Amino acid sequence: MPFRNLEKNIKKKADFDLERIKKAYELAYEVHKEVKRKSGEMYIFHPLEVAQIILEIGGDENMICAALLHDVLEDGHDEKYLGDKICEKFGSDVFFLVQAMSKDGRIKNKDEKQNEYCERMEESLHLDSAVFFLKMADMIHNMQTISGLEPKKRKDWLHRLQNKYMPMLSRNFHHVSLYHQNIYLNLMNKLESVIEEYAKQKITT
Numbered sequence: 001m002p003f004r005n006l007e008k009n010i011k012k013k014a015d016f017d018l019e020r021i022k023k024a025y026e027l028a029y030e031v032h033k034e035v036k037r038k039s040g041e042m043y044i045f046h047p048l049e050v051a052q053i054i055l056e057i058g059g060d061e062n063m064i065c066a067a068l069l070h071d072v073l074e075d076g077h078d079e080k081y082l083g084d085k086i087c088e089k090f091g092s093d094v095f096f097l098v099q100a101m102s103k104d105g106r107i108k109n110k111d112e113k114q115n116e117y118c119e120r121m122e123e124s125l126h127l128d129s130a131v132f133f134l135k136m137a138d139m140i141h142n143m144q145t146i147s148g149l150e151p152k153k154r155k156d157w158l159h160r161l162q163n164k165y166m167p168m169l170s171r172n173f174h175h176v177s178l179y180h181q182n183i184y185l186n187l188m189n190k191l192e193s194v195i196e197e198y199a200k201q202k203i204t205t
Contacts, residue, residue, distance in 0.1 A: 002029075002044055006052055016061050024065040024090060031076045039148035046141060047071060053137035057183050063130050065090050066097035070134060073102040093128075100124035100131045101138065118164055125172045129180050132169060136187040139165060143194040161195070 003025045010016050028047050035043035051067035059067070069086060076082040087095040100121055107113040124131045139161060146154050169188065176184045 002042070002048055006048055006055070009052070009055055010064070013055075016064075020090070021061065021064055021068070024068040024094075027082075027085070027089070028068045028072055031072045031082070035075060037145065037148055038150075039145060041145075041148075043071075043075075046145075049141045049144075050134070050137045053140060054133060057133060057137075057187060059130070059133060062091070062094050062097065063134065065094045066101070066130070067134055067137065069094070069098045070101040070138065073098060074105065079105055096124070096128065097130055097134060100128075101134055114160070114164075118168065122168055122172065125168070126175050129176045129184070132172070132176060132184055133180075133187060135165065136169065136184075136191055140187070140191050140194055143191065143198060146198065158195075158198075166191075 003022065006025075007018065007022070010018055010021055025048070029044050032043040032047070037043055037046065047068045047070060050070065051064050054063050054067045069090070072082055072086070073079050083095060083099070086098055103113050103117045104120075107116055121131065121135065142157070143161070146157060149157065173181075173184065
C-alpha cells in the first residue's frame with residue numbers, strides 16, 4: 001500500500017490524527033487511482049512525496065492533509081463536489097490550502113489559466129505562509145521527476161519555475177512569520193540544489 005511509508009513516519013508524531021490523514025490519502029487515491037505520470041508511475045506517489053517533504057520540515061496536520069489533496073480539485077471530475085467534501089471532512093483551512101494549489105478548471109486557455117493561478121497563489125501567500133511550503137514541496141518533487149517529461153515541456157516547466165514561481169516566492173518572503181523563516185530558507189535552498197543537480201545532469205548527458 002503506497003501510504004505505508006508515510007503512515008510509519010506519521011506514527012512518530014503523537015499529536016497527529018492518523019485516521020484523519022489516512023482519510024485524506026484515501027480521497028486522493030480515489031481521484032488519482034487511474035492516473036499515471038509520464039514516467040509510468042502511479043500519480044498518487046506524487047502527493048505522497050509532497051506530504052513526506054512537508055512532514056520532514058515540521059509541517060502540521062492540516063498541511064499534510066492539504067499536501068495529499070493538493071491535486072484533487074484539478075484531477076477530479078466534479079470540482080464543486082470535491083471542494084465541498086474536503087471542506088466538510090477536513091475543514092475550511094485545508095480547503096483554502098488545496099484551493100490555493102489548484103488551477104481553475106473553468107479557464108480553458110492555458111496561458112490565462114496559468115496567469116490566474118499565479119495571481120491567486122500570490123494573494124494566498126499573503127494570508128497563510130503554509131501555501132509557501134506546499135508550493136515549494138510540490139516544486140521540489142516535480143524537479144526530482146522532471147526527466148519524465150518531453151524536452152519542450154521540461155524547458156517550459158523550468159522557465160515557469162525560474163521566471164514566475166521563484167521570484168514570486170522570493171518577493172513574498174516578508175509575509176512568512178519569523179517562526180517559519182528557517183523552514184522557508186531550507187526549502188528554498190533544497191529547491192535551488194535540485195535545480196542545480198538537474199542542470200548538471202543535463203550538461204553531462
